[in-house]
Amino acid sequence: MKNLKVLGLGFFLVLTNVVIAQEKKVYQDFSAELKFDEQFFFNEPLYEGQHRNYFSGALQPEYVVEWDDDSQTFKVVLFGRLDQYDNRRTHFDIRELYWQKVKGSTEFSVGLKKVFWGVTESSHLVDIINQTDVVESFDGEEKLGQPMVHVSQFTSFGILDFFYLPYFRKPTYPGQEGRLRTPFVLDSDEFDFHDGRSEWYPSFAARYSNSVGPFDLGLSYFHGIGREPIVADLTTFNPQFAQIDQIGLDIQATTGPVLWKYESILRQNDILDMFALVAGFEYTFGNVFNTGADVGIVAEYLYDDRDELAFNSLQNDVFTGVRLGFNDIQSTDFLFGTIIDLEHSTKLISVEGSRRVGNSWKVELEARLFRDVDQVELLYFFRQDSFAKATISKFF
């Protein structure tokens, strides 16, 4: 928390600087999203304290200011959620709080930022800069703000990114009254750091990315505290945060209506090395029967050599999905997907849909169904946790 205070002071100084400088053109924008959601679990809970209906609300205010001919930016995005029962899902985070300076082909930023790497849909293997906001999203696409110094250089042979990440952020897992949890409540504050390291053990990352003809490729390297805890043995179940070295590769080939996608990581550390990959394609039928709608077919194979020790249970699985984009005024979208385990009986079915209402409202539906979960998988803990969720958002 101390570093946040220091950062906060730094940005206050930057901000006063902006106000005093009063450049000719200063762009400012304040916006916010307020949302409410109702989550319903189809089955009786397995563990003490859990419920079947959860109501919750979240607010995400955002402020951005640009000055100095738009070459300097300061941005802050806050996030807070209140949950009816789960005290861990009730949480607050600084998603973004950074200052950025652009000069020619170089970008320099300091502060809390979010950075995404990768190309595949069913899993985001190479994406490692930010910690996942576990209590916020089932698919892991919501992230916590990560303190960093980031330099990005555009060159004639691609983009080079360098990151210094001074502080590691632990994930937060559902609390006693929350669903989608293990029988014992996981508290990442109680997880050990391997070899006596701490949150302050700095991480470094670099990425090279380029687009050549139909290919988009990224090659990344990460050295520092691994974002997910490592479990070496399921019987003792002692999750630890450890220093890792990871090489990531992501490639997409865009050929006509087909996108070919590949991501893989090679991770080394003292406890458990790993290799994982996702490979597949996405085929889009555009403007089907001249209705304007798109239908996309996605198929991806997922492999992880940790087998049952893989936290996400995606060790030898196939994802298939259908994406429907109506391209209408309300931007109506649906995604139907299934993940089928090739070794075990486990199946995961999901439906996601969204549609704008009026100019500033949006409704979203999400359902996740667990079927025939095999007891050797970590997902077995969630076997009763199939759910449907409805969200309504208002944008200001």
Place this chain on the structure above:
Amino acid sequence: MKKLALTIAAGVLMIGSLSAQNKGLEIAQKADEVDQGFESSSVTLTMILTNKQGQESTRYLKNQTLELTEDGDKSLIVFDSPRDVKGTATLTFTHKEGSDDQWLYLPSIKRVKRISSDNKSGPFMGSEFAYEDLSSQEVEKYTYKFVKEETYNGQNTFVVERDPVDPKSGYTRQLVWFNKDNYRLEKIEFYDRRNAHLKTLTYSNYELYLGKHWRAGQLFMENHQTGKKTKLLFEGYEFKLGLAENDFTQNSLIRAGR
């Protein structure tokens, strides 16, 4: 004798159609040529969508274009509204031949996604404009045929038929009204794959910038088959902004989405 007459007739027809093709191409080339030299431009757009029942919905966008002569132009489009898609942006590298390269930026998850540019005929943001109607109009993307000269809306115009080279286009042909004096576009009629009249686009509120670049302040697209309409209003045109290729990168795309 009959054969000879037929051959001559066919020859005359061929020469006639060849010259019609040449004349059509010349007009398109001339139109392209007179607009060269703006280097880069930026403009703010208001898009007003009207459905069959007459209900309107408005969105705001910004566009930046970098003029390139050896290959097609590069452009960056950012959505300002509706608020739920605010910051969504696209980066397009147009190519004179072959498909364009296109990337989409999703601000909520900070993801840059290379997307297929195959779906030319699909609607842009739920509007009556297809992607291909809004992408950079390179001469090489069509074959041409001069049709006639005509007075349209009090202006002397050339009417040229142009057929998309790309088989993935949603149109068999388009009829284009070029202003005879300054080669700016006055009207386009779009014919779908069954050669039925699908849409009409009209240009109005023209203004002249830097003494040579005509830009319409309003584009109005009407779909005759669905009764839906889309109006595009352009404001605050700026030219020769000193933009370069490094202002049209994936980093610029992320920054544009703020």
